[in-house]
Amino acid sequence: MxxxxxxxxxxxLGAVFGFAYYSLNxxxxxxxxNFTYIAELEWYKTYEEGLREAKQQNRTLMVYFWTIWCIYxxxxxxxxxxxxxxxxxxxxRFVRVAVDMDVNKRDTRRFGVQAPPYIVFLTPDERVIMRVPGYVPADEFRRILDAVVEEGGA
Amino acid sequence: MSWDLLLYAASAGGVLAVAGIALGRERVRRAGTGMLFGFLLAANLVLTYAFAVSDFSYYYVWKFSSSVYPLYYKLSGVLAGQEGTLLFWAMLIAGGALWLERHSSLLSRRAQLVVVVLALYFTGMVLVQSPFEPYPGAPPAEGYGLNPLLLDPWMALHPLTTFLGYGATAVPFAGALVYLLMSARGSGDAACREWVTEGLQWLRYAWVFSTISMAFGGIWAYKTLGWGGFWAWDPVESAMLLPWMVMTAALHLSVEHRRNMRRYSVLAPVLTAYSFTFTVFATAVTRSGIFESVHAFIAGGAGKYVMLLLGISALAPLCLGVWKWLRVRGAPARSTRREEIFYAAVLVLMIMTFIVFYGVSFPPVVKLLTAKKYAVTKQFFNLWLYPFFLMLLLITGLGLSYSERRRREAFREFAVFSGVTLLAMFIKPGENFNIVDYTSFISATKPLLYATVGEISALSILPPVAYVLYACWIRARIRGLRLREVGVVLIHGGLAVIAVGVVFSPLFTSEFSVSFKRDEVGVEKPLMYAEFHEGFGRLGTWGVHTREVPSEYSAVLLGVREYVEGLRSGAYPSVSSLTERNLSEGEVYTVRGYVEQAVLTEHAMFIKLTDGMSSVWVASPPYRVAKGEELVATGMVLLDVPLPDGGRGAVLLSEAVSFLRELAFREVQEVRVEVLRGERTLGRGVMKYESYSNGDARRPLIDRNLWGDVFAVLDMRVGDEVSMTVRIKPFINLVWIGVALFVLGMGLCILQERRANP
Structure with missing residues (x-):
């Protein structure tokens, strides 16, 4: 050559290896x-773990269904x-669970979720407070949270 | 009879062809190859016919079709799933084997052997997961239907073009392998030379079809997924870009290799072979279920065989390449400046290919090993690729405008354009000029390199683009307007046009929301910024959250309409057409009629269905039905049963009845609007929300103009409110214009080659 x-x-070759190393790290x-990390918060990965924690702390449970490819x-x-x-x-105010629908099919089926994003709010005794299918912009989401906090008494 | 027989016959033909080649029996080989292709063609025709006449006795047809579709969508069902695409692909490969009959060299014979074996492998995969699998049980009257999102003219053509492109890589793959083997041994020089040209021409076809297929997919995503984006770096999209990038590199190196057979004598054939390998990779990403993607809903059963093929087709060229490289190391030690520029451009392209490959494949691999999941989103690709893309454009400009005679001048221009590019990286007229919105990374930790690249101004794309266009002009002046030269200039000009479109369009898209009450027809309302669009996103100051900020844009509601389309009733026999027949006990029938009477007994609910002329009793689980409602029931017939009205007669035992209103092809909500900027109309049209029995689809309003699109899509329905998202998308059509230039330019190159080597 x-x-x-x-x-x-x-x-x-240097560029390729540099890129591979740097981007991986x-x-x-x-x-x-242990957890899923979304918006600088720790989220439990399964409903079971979240429920156990919610019962212990007596706090409202937020179960969020998502996937890596979902734009919303x-x-x-x-x-x-x-x-x-x-x-x-x-x-x-919340015990958070993030269900990755590509991985955790069990919880996806348990709540009958078809498409991400999807959020379910529950009391520690597993009563559904609200289901939020699809994307909701921030201002409305804030109103939903306030309503859930009030109803859940968390 | 199962039509799988055709596949077995094709396989027998394939085995015959292999024997013919191995034994050197020409007639056996010819007959075998002909059988292989002929029977696969027949299998494809049978399947296509089954779709055309909606024969739901095949599970595959039932799954992807419906009798109410226009013929166009019925036929698009053939390639809607894994079974059909593999069958089509197998036929294309077999077609390649047949085409090789034209050539008589030893190299062609051996290449034919490889192609036939490939076709056999694909036929085997089809047999594992056959499209001729019968529907389990009695064939239903109506198909399940395509995913409503796929009911789109562009999507109907997308798989066809994809597989035409994929299929065209099999012959160059085989040719390149045999070429590596034979040239390493130093045999068959003349045949080898001929082969580089043939492989090149096949690759050009593959490239054109892949380009078209990605564009169709992009237009579909733009329209249908409601994101208004044409590219999301979804694993399947990225995986499809990979063979295209490898083909592009292989085409460039093969041209250079043909010019001087001693240059790139390993790399050119290896990359040519990898064009095929990456089509298999793309299939594996789509079908294996290992990769998480919006396309994963089509994952299927032949996945492990695809993985095996991927392994083999990745290792074979690599091993042969290394072997040849070790044997022919005495290659020339000098290179010309032109060749070096050329090589540098191809290297940058290959670095970009690796970035895409790595971004697609390392997350699932790491996840398998450590349970760690990385956030490889579109920002990952945009960030890493952008600097290399600039480099690629600059070197392309240099390569196009370079000639020995204007050597100094060319390098001076290169230096000037590169300098201006560097300067442009820092000029930001507004906050939305950041090239990548790196704040959208899910974590807030921003590594230095990401922050640096993310801060680059989008203006930096303009100098390289101007350079490429300028270089195209210089090249046309130097080399004249020969067919091939025009083709080359069009393709590279197309690249420049696309570059502006893909960088500026998402950056300057503005998104608004507006909602009307249903009866507010003729009312004009200001469009509110729905949120910060991508360009503004990195401001990060939530205090100026913009939902309530009105803009200079407004919308007028022109009308709202709701209707039901294409009742499927035609597909179901009416009551009298049933009673006219000689019913036989125990057979399953389907019937459609209006409820005349319903009686609840302790065993079941008896419903008397009528069509005005005659009537029949149906026994079903209890339902809430109203008199006069139209129902469809399927069930087994029992003759001579005591009826609720005292007599005896036939009863249809139905486990479930369907209300015809639920069997409508689709319910449509249609909204017409006009979008204005100040007093001026930007665009107007119709958007729809369609509900099908198997899902919903939103059809946006897209009003295309040269400056860009007005794009509007209905949001979720709430009461009598009609709310929509409106996007103003400038520059978007540059992308499609660039693709058209790609196709036109490559078409001219193909034409020129056909004239030069008929």
Whole structure:
């Protein structure tokens, strides 16, 4: 191989390996074996875990159904759950469960959810307070949260 | 008789062809190849016919069709699932084997052997998951139907073009493998030369079809998914881009290889072979169920065989390539400047290919190993690819405008355009000029590199684009207007046009929301910013949350209409057509009629159905039915049963009856609006919300203009409110214009080749 092309090839290989290494270490982890991380909050991965915690703390349960490819889920994460006032309510008042519909088919079936995003609010004794199918913009979502907090008495 | 027989006959033909090639018996080979293709063609025709006449005795037809579809959508069902696409693909590969009969060289014979074996493998996969599988039980009167989202003219053509493109890579794959093998041994030079040209031409066809197929898919996604985006970096989309990128690299290197047979004698054939490998990869991503994607609903049973094929087709070219590389290392040690520029461009393209490949494949692999799930979203791809894309455009400009005679000039221009590009990265007329909205990463931690790239101004795309267009002009001036040159100029000009479209369109899209009461026809309402669109998103100051900010845009409601379309009743026999027949006990019948009387007994509910001329009793579980309502019932007939009206007669034992109103093809809500900016009309049209028995679909209003589109889609229905999302999308049509230039340009290149090597 001619010298110039050899140098170019080595540069390209360097770029490829650099990219592979850097991106693997800098891409945000969205879930590991313990939690799912959405909007800087920890979310339980199964309904069971969340329910146990909700009973213990006697707090309202928010079960959120999502997938990695769902555009409106992304909107939820960046524009709704991350908004400081909503984020604070989610952190303080709720036990959060994020059901990845591609992985956790059991809980998806349990609630009969067809398409993401989808949210179910429940009391610690498993009474459904509200079902929210589809995407709801931040202001309305805030009103929903307030209503749920009031009804759940959390 | 099961039509699987055709597949067995085709396989027998394939085995015969292999034997013929191995034994050097020409007539056996010819007959075998002919049988292989002929029977696969017949199988495809049988399946197509079954769709055309809505023969629901096949499970596959039942699943993807309905008798009320226009013929166009009926036929599109053939390629709606894995079974049909594999069958079609197998036929295309077999067609390649037949085409190879035209050539008599040793290389062609061996390539034919590989192609025949591939066709056999695909036929085997079809047999594992046959489209001729009968419907379990009595054939229903009506099919389940396509996913309503797929009922779109573009989507109907998307699989066809996809598989035409995929199918065209099989012959170059086989040719490249044999070519590597034979040229490493130093045999058959003349045949090898001929083969580079043939492989090139096949790849060009594959490239054109893949380009068209991605464009059709993009237009469909833009229209139908309601996102108003043509590309979302979904794993399946990305996986489809991969063979296209590899083909592009292979085409460039093959042209160069043909010019000088000693250059790229390993890389060109290896990449040619990988064009096929990546089509298999794309299939694996779609069908294996390992990759999480919006397309995963079509995952199916032959998945593990696809994975096996992927492994083989990835290893074979690699091993042969390394082997040849070790044997022919005495290649020339000098390269010309032109070749180096060319090579640099191909390398950048290959880096981009790797980025896409890595982004698609590392998340599922890591998840399998560690249960960690990474957030590889569209920002991942946009961020990493953008700098390389700029580089690619700049080097493309240099390569197009370079010639030995204007060497200094060309490099000076390159330096100037690169410098301006660097400067443009920092010029931001407004907040929405950031190239990537990196705040949408799910985590707030922003690595330095991401923050840096994300801050680049979108203006930086303009100098490279201008450079490519300028270089196209220079090249046309230097080389004149020969067919091939015009083709090359059109393709690269198309790339520049697409670049502007894909970068600027999402950046300058504005999104609004508005809602009307149903009776507010003729009322004009201001459009409110629905939220920060992508460009504004990174402001991050929630205090100025914009939902209530009115804009200079407004909308007028022109009308609302609701109607039901295409009642399926025609598909069901009426009562009198049933009673005219000689009913036999124990047989299953379907009947449609109006409720005349309903009696609840302790065993069942008896419903008397009539069509005005005659009547029949149906026994079913209790239902709430009203007199005069139209029902469809399917069930087993018992003759001579005591009836609630005292007599004896036939009764249809139905486990469930259906209300005909629920069997309507679709219910449609149709809303007409006009969108204005100030006093000026930007666009007007109709948007629809369609409800089908198996799901809903929203059909947006798209009013296309040269400057961009007005796009509006209905939101969820609430009471008597009609609310919609309106998007103003400038620059979008540059993408489609660029694709048209791609296809036109490559068409000219194909034409030129046909003239030069008839």
């Amino acid at each position: 001619p010298a110039v092309e050899k140098v170019l090839t080595l540069l390209a 800098s891409t945000p982890v969205i879930s590991d074996s 889920c992304e909107k939820y994460h960046t524009e709704v759950f991350s908004r400081p006032d909503i984020n604070a309510i989610l952190a303080e």
